[in-house]
Amino acid sequence: MRLIVARCEVRYSGRLSAVLPEALRLLVIKADGSVMVHSDAGGYKPENWMSAPTVIEESDGTIEVRKVGGEERLSIRLAEVASDVTHDMGEAAGLQKDGVERHLQELLAEAPHWCGEGFRLVRREWPTDIGPVDLMCRDREDCFVAVEIKRIGTIQAVEQLTRYLERIRLEPGMRDCRGVLAAQVVKPQARVLAESRGIECVEVDLAVLRGEREPELTLFDAA
Amino acid sequence: MRLIVARCEVRYSGRLSAVLPEALRLLVIKADGSVMVHSDAGGYKPENWMSAPTVIEESDGTIEVRKVGGEERLSIRLAEVASDVTHDMGEAAGLQKDGVERHLQELLAEAPHWCGEGFRLVRREWPTDIGPVDLMCRDREDCFVAVEIKRIGTIQAVEQLTRYLERIRLEPGMRDCRGVLAAQVVKPQARVLAESRGIECVEVDLAVLRGEREPELTLFDAA
DNA sequence: ACTTAGATTTCGCCG
DNA sequence: CGGCGAAGTCTAAGT
Numbered sequence: 001m002r003l004i005v006a007r008c009e010v011r012y013s014g015r016l017s018a019v020l021p022e023a024l025r026l027l028v029i030k031a032d033g034s035v036m037v038h039s040d041a042g043g044y045k046p047e048n049w050m051s052a053p054t055v056i057e058e059s060d061g062t063i064e065v066r067k068v069g070g071e072e073r074l075s076i077r078l079a080e081v082a083s084d085v086t087h088d089m090g091e092a093a094g095l096q097k098d099g100v101e102r103h104l105q106e107l108l109a110e111a112p113h114w115c116g117e118g119f120r121l122v123r124r125e126w127p128t129d130i131g132p133v134d135l136m137c138r139d140r141e142d143c144f145v146a147v148e149i150k151r152i153g154t155i156q157a158v159e160q161l162t163r164y165l166e167r168i169r170l171e172p173g174m175r176d177c178r179g180v181l182a183a184q185v186v187k188p189q190a191r192v193l194a195e196s197r198g199i200e201c202v203e204v205d206l207a208v209l210r211g212e213r214e215p216e217l218t219l220f221d222a223a
Numbered sequence: 224m225r226l227i228v229a230r231c232e233v234r235y236s237g238r239l240s241a242v243l244p245e246a247l248r249l250l251v252i253k254a255d256g257s258v259m260v261h262s263d264a265g266g267y268k269p270e271n272w273m274s275a276p277t278v279i280e281e282s283d284g285t286i287e288v289r290k291v292g293g294e295e296r297l298s299i300r301l302a303e304v305a306s307d308v309t310h311d312m313g314e315a316a317g318l319q320k321d322g323v324e325r326h327l328q329e330l331l332a333e334a335p336h337w338c339g340e341g342f343r344l345v346r347r348e349w350p351t352d353i354g355p356v357d358l359m360c361r362d363r364e365d366c367f368v369a370v371e372i373k374r375i376g377t378i379q380a381v382e383q384l385t386r387y388l389e390r391i392r393l394e395p396g397m398r399d400c401r402g403v404l405a406a407q408v409v410k411p412q413a414r415v416l417a418e419s420r421g422i423e424c425v426e427v428d429l430a431v432l433r434g435e436r437e438p439e440l441t442l443f444d445a446a
Numbered sequence: 447a448c449t450t451a452g453a454t455t456t457c458g459c460c461g
Numbered sequence: 462c463g464g465c466g467a468a469g470t471c472t473a474a475g476t
Binding site for chain 2: 001003005021023024025026028030031032034035036038039040041042043044045046049050051052082083085087089103106
C-alpha cells in the first residue's frame with residue numbers, strides 16, 4: 001500500500017468528467033491496484049477513485065490510472081509531494097476474504113473438531129499450486145482432510161474444493177486425502193454434488209463456535 | 224490528517240455489530256473527526272468507518288471513536304504499529320466542506336471584494352470558541368465583516384452566522400462587526416431572516432469569480 | 447456473466 | 462427535520 005500526501009490536481013473521465021482543483025490531498029494506492037483520492041474531511045467516500053483492476057503508470061510528476069478493459073481514466077498531476085511511503089502489508093492482502101468467512105476460518109482453526117470428530121489442525125492456508133486450501137487437518141485415523149470454509153456452501157465451493165483435492169492427492173502420502181466443506185449453510189444442490197464426489201458437508205453455527213450456545217442435533221447431523 | 228498503519232482489531236457497534244479480526248490495516252483519522260479503516264485491497268469502501276461528528280479518545284494501545292449524540296462506537300485495539308504520522312493539511316480542512324464550498328472560499332479569499340465593495344481579507348477561518356467563521360474582512364470604513372460562505376444560502380447558514388456574530392461581537396474592538404452571507408444561491412426565506420437580523424446576502428457566480436465571465440447586475444444587486 | 451436487491455448505503459434536494 | 466431519489470453508487474447473492 002502506497003500513501004502519498006501531495007498538493008495535486010485530479011481529473012477523471014469515464015462514466016462522467018470531473019476535475020478536482022489543486023489542493024493538498026491523500027492518495028492511497030492499494031496492492032490490488034485500486035486508487036483513492038481523499039481530502040482531509042468528509043469521511044467514507046473518496047473525492048475520486050478507481051477500483052481494480054487498473055494499470056498504473058507514473059512519470060515525472062503525474063500518475064495515470066486506467067481501468068483494464070475500460071475507457072475510464074484517472075489523471076493525477078502532482079504539484080508538491082509532502083510524503084510518499086509504501087507499506088508492505090503482507091501476502092494476505094491480495095486475496096481479501098469475506099470478514100465472516102475469515103472469522104469462521106479462525107474459529108474453526110482453533111476448534112477443528114467442529115469440522116469432524118477427532119480432527120486436529122495441521123495448518124491454515126495449506127498451499128497448493130492453484131491456491132491455498134483453508135484448513136488442512138488429520139482425522140481420528142490420521143488421514144489428511146482438506147477443509148474448505150464458506151459462509152454459504154455452494155456448487156462453486158464444491159468445485160473449488162474438488163480442484164484442490166485433485167492437486168493435493170498428487171502429493172506423496174496424500175493420495176487418500178479427504179475433503180470437507182464447512183459452511184454456515186450448505187445449499188441442497190451443493191450437498192448432492194458433494195456427496196457424489198465423496199466430499200462431506202458440515203454446517204457450523206457461529207454462536208456455537210463462539211461458545212455462546214450449546215450445539216443441537218440438526219437434521220443433517222442425525223443422518 | 225493522521226495515518227496509522229498497524230496490526231489491529233476493530234469492533235463496531237451501533238446500527239449493527241461487526242468485528243474485524245486482527246490484521247494489518249490502514250487507519251485514517253481526518254481533521255474533521257471522521258475515521259476510516261482500510262485493508263490493502265478492495266477500493267472505495269472502508270472495512271469500517273465512522274463519519275463526523277465524533278469524539279476520539281486514545282489510551283494505551285486503543286482508540287475509541289464515539290459518535291457525537293449517538294450510540295455508535297468504534298473500538299480499535301492496536302496490536303503492533305508499523306507507522307503513525309500526522310500531516311497538517313492546512314487550517315481550511317478542519318470542518319467538512321463541500322468541494323464547491325471550499326473552492327468558493329478559496330476564490331473569495333483571493334478576491335473578497337465580491338462579498339462587498341472595498342472588502343479586504345483579514346484572515347480565513349477566523350477562530351471563535353464555537354468554530355471558525357469562513358472569512359474575516361474589513362470594509363471600506365475599516366469595520367470588521369464576518370463572511371459565511373455556502374454553496375446554497377439557507378436558514379441554517381443564517382443561524383450559523385448569527386451564532387458566530389454573537390461570539391465575535393463580545394471580543395474587544397469588534398462590537399460593530401457586520402455579517403455577510405455569500406452563496407451561489409440564497410434561498411428567499413434565508414434572505415428574509417438575514418435582513419431581519421441585519422445580515423447582508425450576496426450571491427456570487429463561480430464563473431465570474433474565476434474570471435471566465437463578466438459580472439452582471441442581478442435583481443438583488445440592484446436593490 | 448448477468449441481474450437483482452441490500453447498504454452502518456451516502457448525498458443532495460425539496461416540502 | 463423528514464422523505465424521496467440518484468449515485469461514476471458499491472457489494473454480495475442468486476440465476
